Amino acid sequence: MNRVLIYFITASFLIFVHTDMHSFGKKEKKDTEPAVRIEAPSGQEEVSARETVSSLYESAAAGQVVEITGRIRLVGNEPFPQLVLTDMDSNDWFISDESRKLLAGYEQQTVSVRGRVELLEMKLANGSVVGTRRILADITVLP
Numbered sequence: 001m002n003r004v005l006i007y008f009i010t011a012s013f014l015i016f017v018h019t020d021m022h023s024f025g026k027k028e029k030k031d032t033e034p035a036v037r038i039e040a041p042s043g044q045e046e047v048s049a050r051e052t053v054s055s056l057y058e059s060a061a062a063g064q065v066v067e068i069t070g071r072i073r074l075v076g077n078e079p080f081p082q083l084v085l086t087d088m089d090s091n092d093w094f095i096s097d098e099s100r101k102l103l104a105g106y107e108q109q110t111v112s113v114r115g116r117v118e119l120l121e122m123k124l125a126n127g128s129v130v131g132t133r134r135i136l137a138d139i140t141v142l143p
Contacts, residue, residue: 057091060117060134067142068093069112072103085113085136096137103139115139 056066070087072095083095083103095103096118103111115136122131 057087057089057093057134060119062117062119064117065114066117066136067112067114068136069110071108071110072106074107083107085111091134094133094135095139096135099137099139102141106141112142113139114142 056068060066068085068087070085070093073084073086074081075084075092076082083100084092085095085103086092093115099115103113113136116138118135118137120133120135121129122133123129
């Protein structure tokens with residue numbers, strides 16, 4: 001009987017921890033502005049589009065300047081922790097080492113940033129590509 005009670009309490013705790021405790025019991029605010037803004041490269045016509053974050057994530061080009069709103073998180077283990085910005089669609093935008101110091105104080109907070117996209121192909125030891133990491137560099141925090 002005690003073992004069943006311990007399993008129940010442990011399962012309840014794990015479910016509670018898994019949910020987002022910061023928004024537990026809070027009402028969601030409605031966003032009136034788009035979550036992403038796209039700036040045209042110099043010399044080109046300005047782009048005015050209301051794209052979804054996931055389509056921007058998939059279509060992000062190297063050198064493109066983007067504005068993204070999301071939560072700053074620390075992922076990975078020592079000795080290689082990584083700072084990421086997780087957008088509204090749960091896409092992880094990695095933060096460059098140069099911008100890490102600027103955003104370290106915002107960990108577990110929702111922020112809006114502007115940055116330049118860098119793309120890094122992820123390869124296995126045998127040379128096969130397993131994906132592309134989106135990295136934000138030259139970041140400025142927006143009000």
